[in-house]
Amino acid sequence: MKTTIVILAIYLLSSVLQANAKDGYDLWLKYSPVSESLQKQDQKKITGFKVYGESPTLKIAGNELQTGLSAMLGIPVTGASGKIKDNIIVAGKLGSSAELKSSVLSDQLKNAGEEGYLLKAMKFKNKEIIVITANTDIGVLYGTYQFLRLVQTGANLDNLSVLSSPKIKVRILNHWDNLNGSIERGYAGQSLWTWNDLPGKVDPRYQDYARANASIGINSTVLNNVNANPQMLTPEYLKKVAVLAGIFKPYGLKVYLSVKFSSPMNIGGLETADPLVPAVREWWKKKVAEVYSIIPEFGGFLVKANSEGQPGPQNYNRTHADGANMLAEALEPFGGIVMWRAFVYDNNVPDDRAKQALNEFKPLDGQFRKNVLIQVKNGAIDFQPREPFHPLFGAMPKTPLMMEFQITQEYLGQSTDLCYLAPLFKECLESDTYAKGKGSTVMKVIDGSLENHPLTGMSGVANTGSDRNWTGHLFGQSNWYAFGRLAWNPSLASGEIAEEWIRLTFSSDPAVVSAIKKIMLDSRENSVNYMTPLGLHHIMGNGHHFGPGPWVSRGRADWTAIYYHKADSIGIGFERSLAGSNATGQYYKPVADKFSDLRTCPEELLLWFHHVPWSYKMRSGKSLWEEINLHYSAGVEGVRTMVSEWKALQGKIDPEEFDHVTKKLEKQQQLATWWRNSCISYFQQFSKLPVPGNLEKPAESLDYYMKYDFRGLK
Numbered sequence: 104m105k106t107t108i109v110i111l112a113i114y115l116l117s118s119v120l121q122a123n124a125k126d127g128y129d130l131w132l133k134y135s136p137v138s139e140s141l142q143k144q145d146q147k148k149i150t151g152f153k154v155y156g157e158s159p160t161l162k163i164a165g166n167e168l169q170t171g172l173s174a175m176l177g178i179p180v181t182g183a184s185g186k187i188k189d190n191i192i193v194a195g196k197l198g199s200s201a202e203l204k205s206s207v208l209s210d211q212l213k214n215a216g217e218e219g220y221l222l223k224a225m226k227f228k229n230k231e232i233i234v235i236t237a238n239t240d241i242g243v244l245y246g247t248y249q250f251l252r253l254v255q256t257g258a259n260l261d262n263l264s265v266l267s268s269p270k271i272k273v274r275i276l277n278h279w280d281n282l283n284g285s286i287e288r289g290y291a292g293q294s295l296w297t298w299n300d301l302p303g304k305v306d307p308r309y310q311d312y313a314r315a316n317a318s319i320g321i322n323s324t325v326l327n328n329v330n331a332n333p334q335m336l337t338p339e340y341l342k343k344v345a346v347l348a349g350i351f352k353p354y355g356l357k358v359y360l361s362v363k364f365s366s367p368m369n370i371g372g373l374e375t376a377d378p379l380v381p382a383v384r385e386w387w388k389k390k391v392a393e394v395y396s397i398i399p400e401f402g403g404f405l406v407k408a409n410s411e412g413q414p415g416p417q418n419y420n421r422t423h424a425d426g427a428n429m430l431a432e433a434l435e436p437f438g439g440i441v442m443w444r445a446f447v448y449d450n451n452v453p454d455d456r457a458k459q460a461l462n463e464f465k466p467l468d469g470q471f472r473k474n475v476l477i478q479v480k481n482g483a484i485d486f487q488p489r490e491p492f493h494p495l496f497g498a499m500p501k502t503p504l505m506m507e508f509q510i511t512q513e514y515l516g517q518s519t520d521l522c523y524l525a526p527l528f529k530e531c532l533e534s535d536t537y538a539k540g541k542g543s544t545v546m547k548v549i550d551g552s553l554e555n556h557p558l559t560g561m562s563g564v565a566n567t568g569s570d571r572n573w574t575g576h577l578f579g580q581s582n583w584y585a586f587g588r589l590a591w592n593p594s595l596a597s598g599e600i601a602e603e604w605i606r607l608t609f610s611s612d613p614a615v616v617s618a619i620k621k622i623m624l625d626s627r628e629n630s631v632n633y634m635t636p637l638g639l640h641h642i643m644g645n646g647h648h649f650g651p652g653p654w655v656s657r658g659r660a661d662w663t664a665i666y667y668h669k670a671d672s673i674g675i676g677f678e679r680s681l682a683g684s685n686a687t688g689q690y691y692k693p694v695a696d697k698f699s700d701l702r703t704c705p706e707e708l709l710l711w712f713h714h715v716p717w718s719y720k721m722r723s724g725k726s727l728w729e730e731i732n733l734h735y736s737a738g739v740e741g742v743r744t745m746v747s748e749w750k751a752l753q754g755k756i757d758p759e760e761f762d763h764v765t766k767k768l769e770k771q772q773q774l775a776t777w778w779r780n781s782c783i784s785y786f787q788q789f790s791k792l793p794v795p796g797n798l799e800k801p802a803e804s805l806d807y808y809m810k811y812d813f814r815g816l817k
């Protein structure tokens with residue numbers, strides 16, 4: 104009796120604390136009480152739980168079941184002891200208890216691999232139980248999070264039967280975090296890793312970070328910036344990394360590091376980093392052995408080489424394969440991998456930057472060692488609001504290619520804008536490369552199924568930082584969430600993920616769910632419209648990449664805006680057909696033909712592939728100039744709608760969260776308007792045409808927009 108009271112008191116206190124904690128820290132793991140009717144229903148189904156087996160990972164699973172179920176169901180749900188009872192949850196590895204031995208379970212789990220799980224409502228000795236089982240402890244933990252998600256989102260637990268395993272092996276965040284605490288393209292405060300305090304002082308947040316990732320199936324993380332500091336590989340830093348790796352381990356989260364190619368010179372005292380020089384190879388072998396002696400659970404290296412001034416094998420007239428293979432050879436005995444980035448561009452400005460990665464990498468197909476993944480950004484330029492899929496996907500059949508998405512919104516309004524990225528990710532994943540005929544989607548390239556590659560990966564440049572709510576904008580959390588869910592299963596739909604996230608984050612009130620879902624699903628297209636409609640790209644502010652900058656013309660040509668939009672008195676756009684750079688020729692037929700022919704090129708990518716006259720008649724019958732105007736206006740209008748749809752939710756959302764998002768959205772509206780006014784007034788100099796019809800006209804001069812003080816919008 105006494106213990107029940109104590110447990111109840113603790114539970115009530117913790118649920119009160121939880122209910123008050125609306126600062127975003129809890130992410131999608133709030134475990135808010137479900138509706139009363141659901142509570143009544145689920146309380147009958149879930150009276151306790153049993154976790155079989157002992158390990159730090161299973162302990163976490165038990166704790167999550169206890170706190171999660173108690174908070175959501177409004178009754179203390181505790182570990183059951185003694186004989187099996189009706190309506191309990193049984194969690195553990197396959198075969199770890201009598202309940203978990205049935206052949207039905209083992210049959211189903213056969214194809215679940217090392218990380219998959221099975222959730223199943225079944226009868227055991229005439230008792231109704233729900234089983235969470237897997238081939239490994241981490242599988243049990245992933246299953247536990249999925250089960251809790253089902254409870255939180257109000258799923259019917261009768262006849263529960265869910266078998267799930269990840270489609271992608273390495274599901275990895277890339278932190279562009281510097282050792283001094285700053286984050287390249289980070290908009291949510293400082294780095295989560297307080298290097299100066301480590302290894303002695305450990306921030307409890309490290310564990311919460313690992314937990315958040317595990318809850319959505321992310322199993323790997325690169326801790327430091329691709330523009331890597333060689334100090335990272337010194338024993339001093341490796342010892343710090345080891346502490347993080349130890350904390351992450353029970354959550355199934357492996358640690359990787361970005362390395363600078365010239366490290367043997369920077370910290371090893373060698374005179375060269377030439378990958379074919381034996382002393383250099385030896386240095387890497389010793390370094391890798393040292394890394395594993397300090398961090399036994401280490402995953403491998405991420406490398407940015409010969410790109411944006413970073414050193415690489417080409418400095419020694421060697422190829423990317425020479426460089427990657429040297430590292431792969433050193434990592435291979437330990438089971439480590441190399442993720443070698445294809446985001447390369449020369450110091451000499453090429454005729455078309457979009458073509459460079461394929462030109463450099465395709466000839467190397469088949470030359471990489473088995474533990475090398477080539478990491479390719481979703482598009483060939485750089486995380487633009489909309490890009491066609493990267494032509495490298497499908498072009499290197501003998502090499503496993505992994506995806507690099509950007510979760511941090513470098514080009515998408517940073518932490519000012521609400522822009523739900525799942526539609527962007529999906530657009531790329533579902534693009535058909537036609538590499539092996541129809542149906543050769545990017546998704547099949549990266550999940551390995553097109554060419555039977557066992558090693559697969561999807562990375563996302565992280566949007567996390569020291570801000571209390573992790574991602575700056577509360578809705579930034581949905582992008583971290585969506586990335587994790589899609590890396591586990593790229594077939595999930597954007598709307599499905601959005602809905603799940605809304606229910607976990609805000610509430611399951613149907614009015615709230617449908618309104619926020621609409622806002623989220625509209626948001627990316629709105630951003631494309633007010634930033635870079637119809638295939639425009641790379642016309643953002645110089646350096647910081649925030650706000651419009653179609654006028655940017657100074658500096659390295661392929662860092663300017665005019666290099667990309669090429670606006671002149673005749674028209675606008677980058678001619679990439681045979682008549683221009685012939686970047687379209689890098690795609691397989693019929694994609695190449697579709698893109699290169701003005702009449703068949705999708706209008707949403709028109710100016711990516713073609714220089715089009717202002718008067719060109721679009722499919723709507725309107726001129727290109729009119730359509731550009733309509734799109735910019737639609738973008739601004741779309742944001743206005745988002746603002747009013749959000750404001751209508753007042754009273755239905757926690758006030759703190761409501762105010763936070765409202766303020767952000769109001770800034771976004773100003774930012775969108777600034778984008779439209781700037782781009783329209785800038786392009787108007789070339790088109791010499793008026794803003795059509797009764798569309799809103801830029802109120803100020805181009806000069807005003809060029810000098811606009813946007814700091815308040817950040």
Ligand code: BDP
Pocket residue numbers: 287288329330407411446485486513
């Ligand atoms: C660009 C970023 C730059 C990164 C680079 C990269 O502006 O900060 O270092 O990509 O991916 O998007 O290496």
